[in-house]
Amino acid sequence: MKLKIAVLAGDGIGPEVTAQAIKTLEAIAEVYDHEFEFESAPVGAVAIDETGNPLPEETLDLCEASDAVLFGAIGDPKYDNDPSAKVRPEQGLLRLRKGLGLFTNIRPIKAYETLIDKSPLKREIIEGTDFTIYRELTGGIYFGEKQLSKDGKEASDLCSYSEKEIERIAHLAFKAARNRKKKLTLVDKANVLETSRLWRKVVTAIGKSYKDVSLDFLFVDNAAMQIILNPSQFDVILTENMFGDIISDEGSVIGGSIGLLASASVGDKSALFEPIHGSYPQAKGKDIANPIASILSAAMLLEHFGLHDEADLIDQAVERALEIGMVTQDLDKDSTYGTRKVGEFIADYILTFD
Amino acid sequence: MKLKIAVLAGDGIGPEVTAQAIKTLEAIAEVYDHEFEFESAPVGAVAIDETGNPLPEETLDLCEASDAVLFGAIGDPKYDNDPSAKVRPEQGLLRLRKGLGLFTNIRPIKAYETLIDKSPLKREIIEGTDFTIYRELTGGIYFGEKQLSKDGKEASDLCSYSEKEIERIAHLAFKAARNRKKKLTLVDKANVLETSRLWRKVVTAIGKSYKDVSLDFLFVDNAAMQIILNPSQFDVILTENMFGDIISDEGSVIGGSIGLLASASVGDKSALFEPIHGSYPQAKGKDIANPIASILSAAMLLEHFGLHDEADLIDQAVERALEIGMVTQDLDKDSTYGTRKVGEFIADYILTFD
Numbered sequence: 173m174k175l176k177i178a179v180l181a182g183d184g185i186g187p188e189v190t191a192q193a194i195k196t197l198e199a200i201a202e203v204y205d206h207e208f209e210f211e212s213a214p215v216g217a218v219a220i221d222e223t224g225n226p227l228p229e230e231t232l233d234l235c236e237a238s239d240a241v242l243f244g245a246i247g248d249p250k251y252d253n254d255p256s257a258k259v260r261p262e263q264g265l266l267r268l269r270k271g272l273g274l275f276t277n278i279r280p281i282k283a284y285e286t287l288i289d290k291s292p293l294k295r296e297i298i299e300g301t302d303f304t305i306y307r308e309l310t311g312g313i314y315f316g317e318k319q320l321s322k323d324g325k326e327a328s329d330l331c332s333y334s335e336k337e338i339e340r341i342a343h344l345a346f347k348a349a350r351n352r353k354k355k356l357t358l359v360d361k362a363n364v365l366e367t368s369r370l371w372r373k374v375v376t377a378i379g380k381s382y383k384d385v386s387l388d389f390l391f392v393d394n395a396a397m398q399i400i401l402n403p404s405q406f407d408v409i410l411t412e413n414m415f416g417d418i419i420s421d422e423g424s425v426i427g428g429s430i431g432l433l434a435s436a437s438v439g440d441k442s443a444l445f446e447p448i449h450g451s452y453p454q455a456k457g458k459d460i461a462n463p464i465a466s467i468l469s470a471a472m473l474l475e476h477f478g479l480h481d482e483a484d485l486i487d488q489a490v491e492r493a494l495e496i497g498m499v500t501q502d503l504d505k506d507s508t509y510g511t512r513k514v515g516e517f518i519a520d521y522i523l524t525f526d
Numbered sequence: 527m528k529l530k531i532a533v534l535a536g537d538g539i540g541p542e543v544t545a546q547a548i549k550t551l552e553a554i555a556e557v558y559d560h561e562f563e564f565e566s567a568p569v570g571a572v573a574i575d576e577t578g579n580p581l582p583e584e585t586l587d588l589c590e591a592s593d594a595v596l597f598g599a600i601g602d603p604k605y606d607n608d609p610s611a612k613v614r615p616e617q618g619l620l621r622l623r624k625g626l627g628l629f630t631n632i633r634p635i636k637a638y639e640t641l642i643d644k645s646p647l648k649r650e651i652i653e654g655t656d657f658t659i660y661r662e663l664t665g666g667i668y669f670g671e672k673q674l675s676k677d678g679k680e681a682s683d684l685c686s687y688s689e690k691e692i693e694r695i696a697h698l699a700f701k702a703a704r705n706r707k708k709k710l711t712l713v714d715k716a717n718v719l720e721t722s723r724l725w726r727k728v729v730t731a732i733g734k735s736y737k738d739v740s741l742d743f744l745f746v747d748n749a750a751m752q753i754i755l756n757p758s759q760f761d762v763i764l765t766e767n768m769f770g771d772i773i774s775d776e777g778s779v780i781g782g783s784i785g786l787l788a789s790a791s792v793g794d795k796s797a798l799f800e801p802i803h804g805s806y807p808q809a810k811g812k813d814i815a816n817p818i819a820s821i822l823s824a825a826m827l828l829e830h831f832g833l834h835d836e837a838d839l840i841d842q843a844v845e846r847a848l849e850i851g852m853v854t855q856d857l858d859k860d861s862t863y864g865t866r867k868v869g870e871f872i873a874d875y876i877l878t879f880d
């Protein structure tokens with residue numbers, strides 16, 4: 173397969189970890205005979221420094237002209253600590269998501285055997301956990317009309333959804349379930365909210381075209397409990413924007429390390445892949461940042477294009493690195509391995525695979 | 527102190543556990559020389575059977591004429607399994623909350639030493655946890671205007687709050703913090719929602735009158751993580767209706783047993799106290815239901831009227847019961863103690879206290 177990949181490494185540790193993801197993708201290209209073309213562009217604080225704009229026109233153009241975007245991280249303390257700053261690095265990502273029409277956020281949550289002891293949950297609770305959250309990303313209350321009365325004493329936010337907005341993400345989620353354990357759980361609050369009832373109606377109707385996928389429903393307050401009580405019951409969770417924000421962050425801590433969590437944001441024409449961790453500026457240039465989340469975001473990229481074997485091979489390489497302790501200090505404080513070394517191990521594992 | 531207490535024991539195990547709470551309150555009255563007058567009225571399925579109404583007029587009248595309501599549980603399978611039923615037991619509680627103007631829900635969450643091993647969280651995470659959630663109960667998106675377009679393809683829910691709605695619960699939460707560890711955390715999503723910004727503004731202003739209480743802020747997605755990662759950091763959490771629904775249910779599972787969780791719903795003139803567990807119809811009349819949540823709701827009632835020593839003595843009696851294994855089978859499957867026996871132990875502990 174031929175893929176043009178825009179590389180937006182961004183700030184802080186972004187460039188270092190993204191370099192390891194590229195190394196991994198190059199190894200995959202070599203083994204499976206794909207052609208991946210990488211082209212870089214600035215975003216975030218780096219882009220503000222260069223152009224005054226956290227998302228320069230040329231960067232958006234490159235992303236639109238590419239098959240996928242490999243994203244690093246953004247954020248720099250010099251802007252965070254300046255409350256008067258009108259332009260902020262984080263706007264780069266928000267504008268990019270909007271510009272590319274990325275309406276679905278995908279967050280896999282998995283308990284790696286070697287990291288279970290780092291989880292706040294007990295081993296017997298977390299064992300076998302492997303689910304993924306499909307969160308609607310451009311609708312709902314975060315983007316609805318906001319009002320503040322003239323006297324400043326009343327405020328409101330409107331949550332609204334259309335059938336179309338629900339349908340497009342629902343299809344993605346059902347397709348994902350089909351390639352997994354064939355179970356989809358819609359998280360909503362249909363006993364109270366009109367929008368949730370619409371979600372339930374639309375998702376139920378679409379489910380009829382995915383008869384091999386079982387569909388169930390969970391109220392969001394119950395979901396917040398079940399993710400802690402019995403996370404291994406889930407396969408694919410589908411939910412609206414705000415519920416997805418809350419439960420995907422809740423879910424992110426149960427695996428024991430944020431340094432391993434990747435995510436994708438997908439639209440009709442574009443898709444962006446990134447680690448969920450931030451730019452971690454204190455670690456910049458020190459070769460100590462964990463590259464695995466970025467490498468796993470590259471695996472999600474491959475999965476997105478139907479390259480399942482290739483994605484699986486990356487997962488396998490990561491599992492192996494964890495097993496033998498080829499990890500950075502965030503996972504093992506006695507480790508002497510750095511960002512580059514871990515990336516090299518994973519690329520080598522792939523290159524020598526047969 | 528003289529208190530008139532309406533007893534709405536309700537359905538299922540409600541009457542059995544509420545009887546133990548009354549026994550406990552009678553012991554307290556004896557020791558501290560208070561005068562508690564109890565009067566019962568039907569609510570829920572029992573009330574539907576008797577009158578056709580899950581909240582008969584006389585029941586609401588009694589509650590309004592009383593200082594507090596001691597509530598059991600409602601819900602009966604004969605109504606749950608009848609989708610055509612127009613009148614449902616649960617409506618009894620919703621109407622009662624509305625009728626009495628109960629705008630604040632209070633949920634204490636505490637890790638009892640003897641139950642820590644039942645928590646899904648690891649001992650070192652849960653140890654020392656003792657916080658309480660103040661959830662706004664009558665506003666926000668659950669009660670806002672709902673719309674469904676004529677073609678059924680668009681839906682919306684409006685979340686709105688007024689300064690006044692926020693002020694009244696904020697005062698209650700600050701006062702509670704003053705009697706606890708003097709820390710209040712407002713959970714909101716002020717980086718996105720207009721209503722959250724109003725909450726933050728109003729709560730910050732009120733905080734100036736409670737200078738002995740430290741105030742901080744947490745976005746709801748981060749709160750969902752922190753409750754799992756580090757629950758012992760919290761003292762009083764204050765939040766709006768839906769966020770409170772989600773995080774109080776999330777919090778309810780970290781202590782290891784739902785059989786110990788009490789709650790209060792408070793208004794300007796009335797207050798209602800109840801266990802958070804349901805009517806558990808399968809256990810009805812078997813003397814196996816855990817009465818502790820109901821007994822602790824009686825402790826919350828005393829606390830509400832400023833009877834701190836009395837409330838503490840109940841807490842102490844409960845801790846003692848847990849320590850020596852004077853518990854029902856949900857907490858220790860080998861236990862031979864029943865609902866009544868546990869209630870008697872706690873009452874006796876109080877009566878023999880000096």
Ligand SMILES: [Mg+2]
Pocket residue numbers: 417418421747748
């Ligand atoms: Mg979030």
Ligand SMILES: [Mg+2]
Pocket residue numbers: 393394771772775
């Ligand atoms: Mg709830």
